[in-house]
Every structure is written in C-alpha cells, then in structure tokens.
Amino acid sequence: MICIQKPIVIFLMGPTTSGKTDFAILLNNYLPINIISVDSGLIYKYMNIGTAKPSVEQLKMVPHYLVNIVDPVEIYSIFRFKKDVLQAIKDSINSHRIPVLVGGTMLYYHVLLHGWHPTPPKNIYFQNKMLSCIHKPEKLKYLYTYLKKIDPLSAKLIHKNDSRRIIRALNIYFSTGLTTSFFKKQDGVRFPYKVIQFSMVVSNRFIAHERIKTRFFHMLELGFQKEVEELFNRGDLNANLPSIRCVGYRQMWSYLNNEISYQDMQKKSIYATCQLYKKQITWLKKWKNIYFLNIENKQLSLDMMLIILKKNMNLNL
Numbered sequence: 001m002i003c004i005q006k007p008i009v010i011f012l013m014g015p016t017t018s019g020k021t022d023f024a025i026l027l028n029n030y031l032p033i034n035i036i037s038v039d040s041g042l043i044y045k046y047m048n049i050g051t052a053k054p055s056v057e058q059l060k061m062v063p064h065y066l067v068n069i070v071d072p073v074e075i076y077s078i079f080r081f082k083k084d085v086l087q088a089i090k091d092s093i094n095s096h097r098i099p100v101l102v103g104g105t106m107l108y109y110h111v112l113l114h115g116w117h118p119t120p121p122k123n124i125y126f127q128n129k130m131l132s133c134i135h136k137p138e139k140l141k142y143l144y145t146y147l148k149k150i151d152p153l154s155a156k157l158i159h160k161n162d163s164r165r166i167i168r169a170l171n172i173y174f175s176t177g178l179t180t181s182f183f184k185k186q187d188g189v190r191f192p193y194k195v196i197q198f199s200m201v202v203s204n205r206f207i208a209h210e211r212i213k214t215r216f217f218h219m220l221e222l223g224f225q226k227e228v229e230e231l232f233n234r235g236d237l238n239a240n241l242p243s244i245r246c247v248g249y250r251q252m253w254s255y256l257n258n259e260i261s262y263q264d265m266q267k268k269s270i271y272a273t274c275q276l277y278k279k280q281i282t283w284l285k286k287w288k289n290i291y292f293l294n295i296e297n298k299q300l301s302l303d304m305m306l307i308i309l310k311k312n313m314n315l316n317l
Contacts, residue, residue: 038103
C-alpha cells in the first residue's frame with residue numbers, strides 16, 4: 001500500500017553511460033513509476049542506436065514520456081521541453097504513478113528548477129551590422145554605454161568587453177522594444193513540486209572512459225553507421241541541425257561526408273563523449289540537495305534509494 005501525501009517528483013540524473021535507464025526500470029519493480037526522459041537525444045525518432053535509446057521491450061515495461069516525439073528535422077526548444085515535461089508529470093500524478101525524470105541533459109533539469117528566460121529570435125541584419133563594431137574598442141564602448149542606459153540590469157551582468165552578449169542584448173531591444181531584463185522576468189515560476197534528487201556516479205573517470213569506449217564500439221556492432229546513413233540519405237537533414245549535432249552523429253556524418261577517416265570518426269566520437277561526461281560531472285559537482293548512487297553496486301544503491309524515498313514520501317513498502 002502506497003500513500004503519498006503530496007505530489008513528489010524524482011530526478012534520476014547522472015553522466016553518460018552511468019546506467020540511469022536500467023536503474024529506473026529496476027525501480028519500477030518496487031514503485032509504480034512513469035519514466036520521463038530528460039535527454040536531448042531520445043526525443044528524436046529514427047535515432048536509436050547512437051542515443052542508447054531504451055529497447056522496445058524496455059519501453060513496454062515502464063510507461064515512457066518524451067521519447068520518439070519529434071522528427072530529426074525539427075527544432076525542439078527548451079521552452080517546448082518544459083511545457084511537455086510539466087504535462088507528463090501532471091499526467092503521471094493524475095494516473096497515481098510517481099514521475100521519475102531520467103537523463104543527463106543537465107540544462108533541462110536546471111530550467112525546470114530555476115526557470116527559463118525565453119528571448120526572441122535574432123535580427124540577423126542588425127546583428128551583422130553590429131558585428132562590424134566589435135573590433136573597434138571605441139564603438140564597442142559606445143554600445144556598452146548605450147546598453148547601460150536602456151537596460152542597466154543586463155549591463156551589470158555583462159562585461160564591457162563581452163561583445164557577443166552586448167550585441168545580443170541590443171539586438172533584443174531593437175527587435176522588440178523590450179529589454180533582456182523584461183524577458184528574464186517572464187518565467188520566474190519555480191518548479192511546483194517537491195523534488196527528491198539522485199545521481200548515478202562512476203567511481204572514477206578512467207572506468208567511465210572505458211565504459212564510453214566499450215559502449216561506442218558496441219553501437220558500431222549494432223549498426224550505428226547504417227542508422228546514420230539512412231538519415232544522411234534522406235536529403236532533408238544537415239550537419240547544423242541539433243539532431244545531427246548529437247554526440248556520435250555529427251562525427252559519423254562527417255565521415256559519411258568524406259570529411260574525416262573512419263578511424264578519426266571513432267576517435268572523435270569517443271573524445272566528444274568523454275567531453276560530454278566531463279561537462280555533466282561539472283554540473284553535478286555544483287548541484288545542491290542530491291543523493292549519489294554508485295552504479296557498481298546497483299542493489300545497494302537501490303536499497304539506499306528506497307530508504308530515502310520511504311522517509312521523504314511516507315511510503316509503506
């Protein structure tokens with residue numbers, strides 16, 4: 001019998017190759033959960049092997065949200081993610097299941113907890129005109145002084161030599177008549193649920209790097225090249241799309257486009273994944289109120305997680 005006094009959402013974070021999905025599916029044996037993906041790659045259809053997407057069998061075992069929801073040609077914004085994930089959480093709670101957000105796209109978690117500041121698209125004409133000023137100190141100084149006049153709050157957060165951010169702030173103002181500060185106030189609503197946060201961790205980075213290499217070569221064995229070839233041959237996709245910029249896909253795309261050798265594709269893919277791992281760990285080291293779970297002892301980590309959940313959720317397990 002499970003008694004939940006108030007809606008609670010579980011975050012199961014962690015770096016790439018840390019076994020988050022498998023662990024969440026294991027948790028389903030003990031609690032009625034829905035898995036809500038927080039992964040910027042799993043949203044895409046037809047991109048299964050390179051994103052380490054859960055298998056068809058796994059997707060059937062536990063209800064999954066935000067998996068296979070857009071075509072690779074589409075642009076999926078952070079604003080849309082927030083809207084989709086909040087609806088998925090609401091649906092889960094209404095069906096008396098516990099929402100478990102699983103994935104390693106740390107920016108998405110940050111947006112949920114702290115809000116997102118939507119800004120309008122760039123005015124390319126204005127931007128190109130302003131870019132001609134960035135190498136002229138006296139003009140950049142004038143632009144910064146003007147920014148301080150129209151939007152002192154933003155100017156206070158931007159260094160006087162940060163030409164990119166100065167131009168972006170002025171671009172927003174001249175495109176809309178509104179300041180960056182105004183837009184930053186539009187999504188100040190914090191996450192409306194109590195959150196219990198966990199992260200899978202690897203004992204050291206050397207083990208993590210070996211796991212990354214092993215998984216990538218396994219992807220190649222599963223037919224990763226053929227998967228990307230099918231995307232490559234569609235004709236409506238290109239290397240600048242967010243889907244094709246996913247780690248592994250952009251390197252394989254470059255190989256298929258005769259820009260790099262097969263060996264370089266392998267090295268660059270593994271290196272890029274290691275860099276992704278490093279960035280995710282950097283996020284997690286700064287994260288507050290989080291319980292770390294060692295992936296090398298799943299049962300011990302699961303027992304620890306259940307004890308914490310029982311204490312925080314008034315569960316009778």
